[in-house]
Amino acid sequence: MPSTLQTFDPASGHLTTVLVTERLIEAPNWTPDGTALIVNGDGRMFRVPLAAPGLLPIDTGACVTCNNDHGISPDGERLVISDSSETGESCIHVLPISGGTPRRLTESVPSWWHGWSPDGSILAYVGRRDGAFGLYTMAVEGGEERLLIEGGGHYDGPDFSHDGAHVWFNSDRGGSMDLWRMPAAGGEPERMTGDDRVNWFPHPSPDGRSVLYLSYEPGTEGHPRDRDVELRLIDLASGGIRSLMTLFGGQGTINVPCWSPDASRFAFVSYSRPDAG
DSSP states (O other): OOEEEEEEETTTTEEEEEEEESSOOEEEEEOTTSSEEEEEETTEEEEEESSSOOOEEEBOTTOOOBOSOOEEOTTSSEEEEEEOTTTSSOEEEEEETTBOOOEEOOSSSSEEEEEEOTTSSEEEEEEEETTEEEEEEEETTOOOOEEEEEOSSOEEEEEEOTTSSEEEEEEOTTSSOEEEEEETTOOOOEEOOOSSSEEEEEEEOTTSSEEEEEEEOTTOOSOOSSEEEEEEEEETTTOOEEEEEEEEEOTTTSSSOOBOTTSSOEEEEEEOOTTOO
16 A cells, blocks of 8 residues: 655645655654654654655664654654564564664563654653553663653553653543643643544644644544544644544544644654555
8 A cells, every 4th residue: 555755834824745655654753853764664763855755774783673653863863662572562673773783771561652842852752551552751861761750541542742841642441532731840731722623643743833643533442544634733823723634544644743843844644545456
């Protein structure tokens, strides 16, 4: 099923197709220098230069079952991946952005990475411990994981605000899957959406003005692929929400941080319908 990697400018509405491939690719990250995107596909990681788009393999050593929870350090020098090759369940590793030998970070599994603090020192991720989902943080150099929040439902998609003050996430702790945020240091969570849609994967923009997220139709269970979904934007000054587009996607579209460094565009993946021919 073809994958289409695109970028979108919310201010102008300009849509750019970067790459179309028969390979299933997912979850674009934008490099801090603005020159490339990084995606996963078939358990591997790829760099896509914007000047000459193509899937250039990144050496991830023994980690060859990478999933769509990956990201780039703020200084652009390291890549964090979530991979199940060693443990059979998703585990977080860090390696040089150009490729190399991954260094394992999380001892407890499963763990899925989702956010990097703006100063590059802390990772935020999802963990399932004793059957319960929760959000955790850990120093990128390693150490003990710190529980941020758990209990009362599913938790996913933790991503830091531009200033590092808050962690945004999605959860059904309030009865439906909505967006929330809480102080990065810990504290009471605040519900940020409350409509009848099923809302996932909030990504605060680097300029602190907006939050991009994936929105499913009411009644959707989990975050499946191959669905009609919307990409929506919260204006943080007004609190207003607008739908940017409807597309065929879901899982793999914007699982991880995908804004350009200047906050003018974001990257995403859409997919062809099975009956598209």
